[in-house]
Amino acid sequence: MIHIGRHTAQRENPVTLFLLGMRIHNVWAIRKWARIYRLIPRIFQELEREPDLGYLGGISRITFRQPLIVQYWDSPESLAAYARARDRKHLPVWREFNQVVGKSPDIGIWHETYVIQPQQQENIYINMPFTGLGQFTPLEPVGKRMVKFEARF
Numbered sequence: 001m002i003h004i005g006r007h008t009a010q011r012e013n014p015v016t017l018f019l020l021g022m023r024i025h026n027v028w029a030i031r032k033w034a035r036i037y038r039l040i041p042r043i044f045q046e047l048e049r050e051p052d053l054g055y056l057g058g059i060s061r062i063t064f065r066q067p068l069i070v071q072y073w074d075s076p077e078s079l080a081a082y083a084r085a086r087d088r089k090h091l092p093v094w095r096e097f098n099q100v101v102g103k104s105p106d107i108g109i110w111h112e113t114y115v116i117q118p119q120q121q122e123n124i125y126i127n128m129p130f131t132g133l134g135q136f137t138p139l140e141p142v143g144k145r146m147v148k149f150e151a152r153f
Contacts, residue, residue: 007125009137015056015121016073017114022107024065029106036100036107037062039093040069046089047071047082054078057135072133076115 024033040060047055055078058071073079083090101107123133124142 002127002129003125003139004127006142007128007134007139008142009121009123009125009133009139011118011121011133011137013074014115014117015133016076016079017116018069018071018073018079019112020069020071020109021111022067022109024107026106027065029104032100032104032106036097037067039096040067042089043093053082053088055082059131070132072136076113079113 022033022036044058044060047053047058054074056072056074058069060070061068071079082088083094085091097109101109121133125131125134125139128134130139
C-alpha cells in the first residue's frame with residue numbers, strides 16, 4: 001500500500017543497522033553461489049518468526065552478482081547474540097558458507113554494523129509503502145515533529 005504524502009519515522013531509541021553483501025566474482029561457480037543463495041531465507045524465516053531476538057525488520061535485494069541485505073536490530077548486543085547462538089540458523093549457515101566457499105576467490109562477502117542514535121537519524125518517505133525504519137517505527141507527517149540531523153564530524 002502506498003502512503004501518500006511526506007512521512008518520517010520518529011524513533012526514541014537507537015537502532016542498529018546491519019548491512020550484509022555478497023559479490024559473485026566467478027559467475028561460472030554456480031554450484032557455490034546457488035547453494036549460498038538457498039541458505040539465506042532460512043535465517044530470515046527464523047528472524048521473522050521470533051521478534052524477541054531483537055530483529056526489527058529488513059530489506060533484501062537479491063541481484064545476480066551483488067545481493068544486499070539491510071537489517072535493523074534493537075541493539076548490537078541482540079545482533080551479536082543471534083550471530084553466535086548455537087541453537088539458531090545463522091551459525092550453521094555461516095559454517096556451510098565457509099565450507100562451500102572457503103578461501104576460494106569465486107565469492108566475496110562483507111558486512112558493516114552501525115549504531116545510530118535517535119538524534120542522528122533522518123528518514124523521509126514520500127508516496128511510499130512503509131519501508132526501512134518505517135516498517136516497524138510509527139510514522140507521522142513531516143513537519144509535525146521533524147528531527148533535524150545532527151551529524152557530529
